[in-house]
Amino acid sequence: MNQNAIEVKGLVKSFGKAAILKGVNLTVPSGTIFALLGPNGAGKTTLIHILSTLTKLDEGSVKVAGFDVESEQKEVKRSISLTGQFAAVDELLTGAENLRMMCRLSGLSTDDANSRTRELLRQFDLEDAADKRAKAYSGGMRRRLDLAISLVTHRPVLFLDEPTTGLDTISRRTLWEMILGLKQQGITVFLTTQYLEEADELADEIAVIHGGRIVASGTADELKSRVGGEVIELRNSQDELIGTYPTSGGLADVRQVLNSAAHAFHPDTKITIRKPSMDDVFLALTSTATKEASIS
Amino acid sequence: MNSAKAVQKSPSLLTTNLVFIGRSLRHSLRNVESLLMAILLPIFLMLLFTYVFGGAIDTTGQYVTYVVPGIILLCAGFGSSSTAIDVATDMTNGIIDRFRTMPIRAVSVVTGHVVASVARNMLATCIVIGVALLLGFQPEAGLSDWLFALGLVVLFILTYTWLFAAIGLVTGSPAAAGGYGFVLLFLPYLSSAFVPTNTMPSWLQGFANHQPITPVIEALRALLIGGPIGNNGWIALLWCAGILLLSLIWCAVAFRMRAGRR
Numbered sequence: 001m002n003q004n005a006i007e008v009k010g011l012v013k014s015f016g017k018a019a020i021l022k023g024v025n026l027t028v029p030s031g032t033i034f035a036l037l038g039p040n041g042a043g044k045t046t047l048i049h050i051l052s053t054l055t056k057l058d059e060g061s062v063k064v065a066g067f068d069v070e071s072e073q074k075e076v077k078r079s080i081s082l083t084g085q086f087a088a089v090d091e092l093l094t095g096a097e098n099l100r101m102m103c104r105l106s107g108l109s110t111d112d113a114n115s116r117t118r119e120l121l122r123q124f125d126l127e128d129a130a131d132k133r134a135k136a137y138s139g140g141m142r143r144r145l146d147l148a149i150s151l152v153t154h155r156p157v158l159f160l161d162e163p164t165t166g167l168d169t170i171s172r173r174t175l176w177e178m179i180l181g182l183k184q185q186g187i188t189v190f191l192t193t194q195y196l197e198e199a200d201e202l203a204d205e206i207a208v209i210h211g212g213r214i215v216a217s218g219t220a221d222e223l224k225s226r227v228g229g230e231v232i233e234l235r236n237s238q239d240e241l242i243g244t245y246p247t248s249g250g251l252a253d254v255r256q257v258l259n260s261a262a263h264a265f266h267p268d269t270k271i272t273i274r275k276p277s278m279d280d281v282f283l284a285l286t287s288t289a290t291k292e293a294s295i296s
Numbered sequence: 297m298n299s300a301k302a303v304q305k306s307p308s309l310l311t312t313n314l315v316f317i318g319r320s321l322r323h324s325l326r327n328v329e330s331l332l333m334a335i336l337l338p339i340f341l342m343l344l345f346t347y348v349f350g351g352a353i354d355t356t357g358q359y360v361t362y363v364v365p366g367i368i369l370l371c372a373g374f375g376s377s378s379t380a381i382d383v384a385t386d387m388t389n390g391i392i393d394r395f396r397t398m399p400i401r402a403v404s405v406v407t408g409h410v411v412a413s414v415a416r417n418m419l420a421t422c423i424v425i426g427v428a429l430l431l432g433f434q435p436e437a438g439l440s441d442w443l444f445a446l447g448l449v450v451l452f453i454l455t456y457t458w459l460f461a462a463i464g465l466v467t468g469s470p471a472a473a474g475g476y477g478f479v480l481l482f483l484p485y486l487s488s489a490f491v492p493t494n495t496m497p498s499w500l501q502g503f504a505n506h507q508p509i510t511p512v513i514e515a516l517r518a519l520l521i522g523g524p525i526g527n528n529g530w531i532a533l534l535w536c537a538g539i540l541l542l543s544l545i546w547c548a549v550a551f552r553m554r555a556g557r558r
């Protein structure tokens with residue numbers, strides 16, 4: 001039974017001369033949440049598009065739900081659903097009509113489509129807005145509708161491309177709970193995000209993509225420990241942050257940072273030592289300059 | 297058995313098409329602009345050509361009868377041009393990606409828009425004929441003439457609509473798609489739709505007599521008000537069928553370029 005929902009081996013993709021993915025490897029076990037983290041333009045959407053059969057790959061092998069995305073497209077399509085980076089709802093149709101249409105297109109009979117639509121409207125708290133046109137929906141409602149559309153039929157693998165970008169904190173938390181609920185149902189979720197907090201909160205496993213490669217992967221804790229033991233923060237007398245230094249936490253390392261800080265900063269400078277956050281991990285892994293400093 | 301391999305069934309091609317046609321018809325009803333275009337434009341154009349231009353062009357007072365086929369085609373042109381915008385909108389706003397990840401024929405989304413356009417334009421055609429009858433249009437057509445005339449109009453609308461669908465697929469944005477159809481909408485003016493071509497300067501007659509709109513107009517006129525149809529019927533059919541075929545091929549290729557896997 002221990003089957004992988006997604007297996008990517010040596011994936012290479014370029015658009016013209018621009019190499020976007022330069023050999024990506026990753027594995028997502030069934031029933032887990034996987035977060036792909038990366039800065040703008042890192043190739044997150046490109047990777048999701050390859051996994052969901054929208055884009056051809058150049059080299060490598062990609063299997064989704066056990067099917068090959070190049071040779072078994074139809075089977076892959078029947079096993080997945082995609083919520084793209086930009087909400088893809090039909091603005092001239094109402095929420096209920098959007099859902100009914102997608103139910104019918106997913107092979108449900110008219111009756112099943114109607115009952116499934118009612119169910120989803122309730123589940124996603126859209127009953128009051130069911131007969132309003134999607135054009136009049138707020139960003140959060142639109143995202144909820146978008147996600148509901150992805151769930152019209154049970155697909156074992158769900159792709160979410162930046163599901164919470166542009167949402168306020170409350171909507172974001174609501175959506176997180178829904179995503180965690182999907183995992184309870186045994187659905188594998190592959191999501192991309194720019195929010196480290198989101199990956200930290202949701203994902204069983206996180207991978208950071210940068211420069212066309214996966215530069216780190218593991219659980220949130222594993223990634224944090226890769227940055228080093230402790231982070232030294234320096235603040236000036238107005239309590240403004242003036243420097244952050246990842247260290248191993250060892251005496252020699254800390255002393256070296258403090259010595260160099262003593263030359264550069266005012267004697268009133270305040271020092272705090274804390275555990276690294278996901279932000280530190282992200283910055284360390286995606287800015288090449290600090291990468292050498294922190295990982296070596 | 298493992299649940300990750302569970303495969304869902306996909307809808308039949310017929311269901312897919314019906315769902316997309318239903319979607320586009322709803323769009324047509326809710327898109328105020330295109331609905332007004334379908335209903336008001338025929339009325340305005342009939343009134344304009346009969347009462348404003350008609351007297352100057354034809355002093356016998358029978359201009360309404362002359363101009364009906366021209367107004368039908370003019371309205372069909374305008375009515376089908378919104379297909380370009382509908383198609384371009386779907387191609388740019390991400391919904392097409394969702395359709396493409398579903399186990400369906402995504403190109404059916406275009407078919408839906410085409411069928412809705414035909415429906416809108418048939419409504420417009422009926423309005424043109426209705427208003428014309430009120431204004432004194434006296435058709436001489438028997439049942440079979442009416443059926444042939446209607447058939448030709450449907451073929452013309454299909455041709456124009458697929459052509460606009462292709463334009464919608466190749467242009468980058470809905471706004472651009474709206475702009476490109478201009479030339480096509482201008483064609484009826486340079487035909488025998490509103491004045492006989494022999495009243496035009498000779499350099500223009502050459503074009504007017506040999507462009508596709510003129511035989512369609514002449515064939516319709518012969519069917520509706522009697523008179524010899526000559527070769528116009530065949531020439532009109534050939535033009536329409538030829539352009540329709542090219543548009544379909546263009547659409548298929550453009551859809552692949554636009555919404556195919558890269």
Ligand SMILES: Nc1ncnc2c1ncn2[C@@H]1O[C@H](COP(=O)(O)OP(=O)(O)OP(=O)(O)O)[C@@H](O)[C@H]1O
Binds near residue numbers: 020039040043085
């Ligand atoms: N169809 C395409 N043709 C050419 N270049 C493309 C195409 N799609 C994406 N790119 C390029 O590939 C790179 C990665 O894009 P992608 O959208 O995958 O990044 P992303 O990680 O999703 O970024 P964001 O966080 O901004 O969504 C970008 O430089 C982009 O310009």
Ligand SMILES: [Mg+2]
Binds near residue numbers: 045
């Ligand atoms: Mg993206």
